[in-house]
Amino acid sequence: MTLRFDIPEENFADILVKAFTNRSFLAGFVITALVAAVAIVSFFWTPFDVTKLIIADKTQAPSPAHWFGTDHFGRDILSMIMVGARNSIAVALVAVGIGMGIGVPLGAFAAARGGIADEAVMRLNDLVFAFPALLSAIMITAIFGPGALNAIIAIGIFNIPVFARVARAGALAIWPRDFILAARAAGKGKTLITLEHVLPNIVTLLLVQGTIQFALGILAEAGLSYVGLGTQPPMPSWGRMLFDAQTRMVAAPWMAIFPGMAIVVTVLGLNLLGDGIADILDPRSRRQR
Amino acid sequence: MKLWKTILTAAGLVVATGTSAFAVRTDLVIGITLEPPHLDPTAGAAAAIDEVLYANVFEGLTRIGPNGEVLPDLAESWTVSDDGKVYTFKLHTGVKFHDGTDFNADDVKFSLDRARADNSVNAQKGLFAAIDTVEVADPGTVKITLKNPQSSFLYNMGWGDAVIVAPETADTNKEKPVGTGPFRFQSWAKGSSITLIKSDTYWGAPVSLDKAEFRIVPDAAAAIPALLSGDVQAFPFFPDPDSVAQVKDDPRFKVVIGATEGETILSINNKKPPFDRLQVRQAISFALDRKAIIDGASAGLGVPIGSHMSPANKAYVDLTGLYPHNVERARELLKEAGLENGFKATLKLPPPPYARLGGEIIASQLRDVGIDLQIVPVEWAQWLDQVFTKKDYDLTIVSHTEPNDIDIYSRKDYYFNYDNPTFDKIIADLNLTSDEAKRMTLLGEAQKILADDAVVGFLYELPKAGVWDAKLEGFWENAPIQANDLTKVKWTE
Numbered sequence: 001m002t003l004r005f006d007i008p009e010e011n012f013a014d015i016l017v018k019a020f021t022n023r024s025f026l027a028g029f030v031i032t033a034l035v036a037a038v039a040i041v042s043f044f045w046t047p048f049d050v051t052k053l054i055i056a057d058k059t060q061a062p063s064p065a066h067w068f069g070t071d072h073f074g075r076d077i078l079s080m081i082m083v084g085a086r087n088s089i090a091v092a093l094v095a096v097g098i099g100m101g102i103g104v105p106l107g108a109f110a111a112a113r114g115g116i117a118d119e120a121v122m123r124l125n126d127l128v129f130a131f132p133a134l135l136s137a138i139m140i141t142a143i144f145g146p147g148a149l150n151a152i153i154a155i156g157i158f159n160i161p162v163f164a165r166v167a168r169a170g171a172l173a174i175w176p177r178d179f180i181l182a183a184r185a186a187g188k189g190k191t192l193i194t195l196e197h198v199l200p201n202i203v204t205l206l207l208v209q210g211t212i213q214f215a216l217g218i219l220a221e222a223g224l225s226y227v228g229l230g231t232q233p234p235m236p237s238w239g240r241m242l243f244d245a246q247t248r249m250v251a252a253p254w255m256a257i258f259p260g261m262a263i264v265v266t267v268l269g270l271n272l273l274g275d276g277i278a279d280i281l282d283p284r285s286r287r288q289r
Numbered sequence: 290m291k292l293w294k295t296i297l298t299a300a301g302l303v304v305a306t307g308t309s310a311f312a313v314r315t316d317l318v319i320g321i322t323l324e325p326p327h328l329d330p331t332a333g334a335a336a337a338i339d340e341v342l343y344a345n346v347f348e349g350l351t352r353i354g355p356n357g358e359v360l361p362d363l364a365e366s367w368t369v370s371d372d373g374k375v376y377t378f379k380l381h382t383g384v385k386f387h388d389g390t391d392f393n394a395d396d397v398k399f400s401l402d403r404a405r406a407d408n409s410v411n412a413q414k415g416l417f418a419a420i421d422t423v424e425v426a427d428p429g430t431v432k433i434t435l436k437n438p439q440s441s442f443l444y445n446m447g448w449g450d451a452v453i454v455a456p457e458t459a460d461t462n463k464e465k466p467v468g469t470g471p472f473r474f475q476s477w478a479k480g481s482s483i484t485l486i487k488s489d490t491y492w493g494a495p496v497s498l499d500k501a502e503f504r505i506v507p508d509a510a511a512a513i514p515a516l517l518s519g520d521v522q523a524f525p526f527f528p529d530p531d532s533v534a535q536v537k538d539d540p541r542f543k544v545v546i547g548a549t550e551g552e553t554i555l556s557i558n559n560k561k562p563p564f565d566r567l568q569v570r571q572a573i574s575f576a577l578d579r580k581a582i583i584d585g586a587s588a589g590l591g592v593p594i595g596s597h598m599s600p601a602n603k604a605y606v607d608l609t610g611l612y613p614h615n616v617e618r619a620r621e622l623l624k625e626a627g628l629e630n631g632f633k634a635t636l637k638l639p640p641p642p643y644a645r646l647g648g649e650i651i652a653s654q655l656r657d658v659g660i661d662l663q664i665v666p667v668e669w670a671q672w673l674d675q676v677f678t679k680k681d682y683d684l685t686i687v688s689h690t691e692p693n694d695i696d697i698y699s700r701k702d703y704y705f706n707y708d709n710p711t712f713d714k715i716i717a718d719l720n721l722t723s724d725e726a727k728r729m730t731l732l733g734e735a736q737k738i739l740a741d742d743a744v745v746g747f748l749y750e751l752p753k754a755g756v757w758d759a760k761l762e763g764f765w766e767n768a769p770i771q772a773n774d775l776t777k778v779k780w781t782e
Contacts, residue, residue, distance in 0.1 A: 053653040055581040072531065073585055073649065146666065228666050233649050234656075247510045247532040247642075 018280045025276020031269025039085040048076035050083050051234040059252040069254035072244060077254065080236035081262045087148065087231050088238055088266065092217030094152045096210055099159020104206060106160070107167025108198060111175060112190040122168065125161035133158040133216075134223050141229035151230040155220045159213050166209045170202035204281040211274030215267040222263055238263050314780040315499040317761070319773060320512060320521040322528045322641070323669065324480065324505045327463035330449040331404055334412035336690055336771040339449035340526070341483055341503050343772040346387075347452035347468035350378055350397065350431075351443050357601075357692065357769030359443045363392070363453055363469065364431075373438030373723050378431045384492040386455045387473035393428040400453045401433070413450040415696060419720065438723035441693070448770065471496040471776055481505060485775075497763075497779030509642050516542065516756060523757035525764055525773050529642040530588040530754045540759060546590055547753040547767035551688035552597050553587075553643055555651060555746030558682055560706035564634075568626040570743035574612035575619035576658040577651065583749050586647035591749030596736035597695045599750055601767075604732035608740040608747075619658040631659025634683040638664060639672040643751060644686040651686070651746075677704050688751045690771055695735050698744060705744060712738045 057074035068077035110121040137154035224230035225239030245256035325337040352362040364378040384392035405417035419439040458467040472485035509529035515521040583591040595608030638648040699716040763777035
């Protein structure tokens with residue numbers, strides 16, 4: 001309903017057409033959908049059981065039986081990557097959820113109130129932001145113990161200031177606009193205006209930031225698992241697979257190549273998707289085309 | 290002209306031979322995985338202390354040789370009384386500590402009395418338990434009287450924990466070790482390296498190396514690059530046997546697989562339910578597939594063990610057949626213990642690859658019988674604190690690298706929490722027995738009890754994978770004790 005004031009008339013069909021003619025969106029969408037599909041399939045089926053170690057089959061090169069080879073415990077790397085995708089996506093998704101769920105209301109609140117409230121919220125954000133994210137995540141998992149849940153919380157906490165800043169900056173640009181003035185003249189409160197007029201206008205920004213943070217979340221999870229603080233065995237994780245591979249780089253390069261590619265492809269896909277969304281929904285980029 | 294040519298050629302030859310003689314290197318960088326907590330072998334159990342200082346900086350009355358034999362060291366010779374209770378050691382003369390003070394019988398008395406005193410912090414006080422008195426006969430002779438004959442006494446005096454220190458410097462050895470060995474301590478860059486240099490005042494056969502740096506390379510993944518780049522020229526205890534494959538066929542390196550005294554075990558907290566039940570511990574033993582663990586965690590190099598004794602030891606009894614890999618039997622035993630639905634426990638793993646890799650394999654094997662292990666990786670300091678000292682653990686994996694250490698199961702308050710008076714009695718008898726045949730029988734019984742009780746999961750004897758520059762020689766192939774003896778190490782070109 002409220003959208004009609006804010007975004008120039010554009011129906012869903014138009015957006016779809018744009019989406020399917022935008023190359024980076026298409027590529028990003030296909031790659032991300034593929035990764036998601038692989039993750040979903042892994043719930044029902046993997047070529048081999050990833051928790052079963054068959055030492056006799058250790059470090060086998062890629063073959064028709066094991067497309068991506070086996071690791072140092074004889075596990076099928078393809079199966080591990082499939083299950084690893086599930087972990088990466090779950091961790092990144094929840095972490096982005098935490099960041100958005102807390103960061104966006106904070107940012108919007110700061111923008112709406114201004115003054116001391118704004119200062120207080122944003123300086124607090126700066127405090128969190130001042131710590132390098134991965135280092136802080138290591139700190140949190142070192143204190144509360146390693147594990148996927150703590151990794152999610154750690155990555156999530158450091159998404160909060162990112163979303164708070166984006167939401168605040170976006171909202172501040174919206175507040176002086178005429179339609180907000182109209183809404184205020186109509187007697188709407190700040191909360192209502194934020195919900196009905198401000199947020200819908202910064203959704204694009206948040207979506208784009210979301211895909212970037214999602215990709216960073218996947219990298220962070222891999223990083224934490226690599227240093228042994230993320231997903232714990234026997235659950236496979238891309239980061240752990242890389243860690244296990246590094247002492248065997250010469251003898252069994254496939255142990256490093258495939259999980260490495262999985263990370264690169266997923267992050268690339270998400271970044272393309274983010275670019276695509278920005279292109280399609282951002283009015284400014286529309287003008288440039 | 291011709292004369293000039295001859296002269297030039299001759300000069301060239303002289304220069305060439307001259308430089309090649311000087312070109313033999315005398316410095317060495319040795320990679321070690323663990324940094325010692327301090328540098329006093331008489332005040333700590335950490336293997337890393339001896340791996341830097343034993344035979345290099347500190348010496349004892351006797352010493353252990355490359356194959357576990359007892360050799361004379363500061364004691365040039367000794368006589369034993371007929372009743373086996375009195376040892377008279379004749380000491381080398383002209384021996385100086387690195388701070389310039391003279392070594393004599395008083396230092397021996399001081400060191401041994403200090404090690405066995407009530408307030409001693411020696412990690413192996415048991416080595417000195419048999420000593421009744423230490424007397425100085427004259428500056429070059431020490432008479433040690435034992436409470437009872439002990440056949441392992443000369444061997445015990447060869448341990449790193451029994452080295453001779455000077456009264457003047459004993460309290461500062463942790464930071465600045467002063468011994469009588471062929472190398473003296475130069476510097477310790479914490480977290481990075483420990484440097485020893487040749488001692489000019491050494492009493493024995495001179496060593497070839499002028500300088501030896503022990504570089505701390507904690508990350509197994511960094512070990513191979515350090516060797517390949519030439520930063521480190523020797524890794525006598527290579528941390529990850531799996532990656533030895535990368536240098537095995539490289540002519541620049543020598544790879545030597547030897548034996549250690551490291552019984553690698555799945556330690557069990559014997560007081561903590563449900564591990565206080567024999568059936569549960571036996572179920573774990575049946576659930577373990579040693580072959581898979583050895584192949585997966587030690588590149589197939591480990592030798593399986595069935596109790597706490599090295600297969601290289603004379604007293605070894607093969608008990609590996611007692612608990613063959615049998616998932617059905619393990620499940621039955623758990624059912625008898627009322628745990629047919631399995632249970633959850635934690636497995637704390639210290640950093641070495643044998644523990645981290647072995648842990649994943651064991652977790653998978655125990656999962657097959659319904660025991661769900663949560664893996665908790667810990668650093669060494671945490672492991673020593675939580676597991677070894679506070680006994681806050683269910684299961685852990687560690688390699689006990691001390692030689693002849695079956696008595697640890699009789700120690701009160703040891704981290705296994707194992708308490709068996711029958712076993713304690715055997716160890717007590719063993720300490721009073723010097724007859725070799727009787728000792729073998731007792732040691733055999735001791736091994737049998739530990740295996741029957743399934744005190745811990747006995748896995749395999751840790752292999753020693755040594756990698757060093759092919760131009761180096763003189764390293765130990767095996768590790769009868771924890772040491773990196775550099776006295777015979779030299780560059781061949």
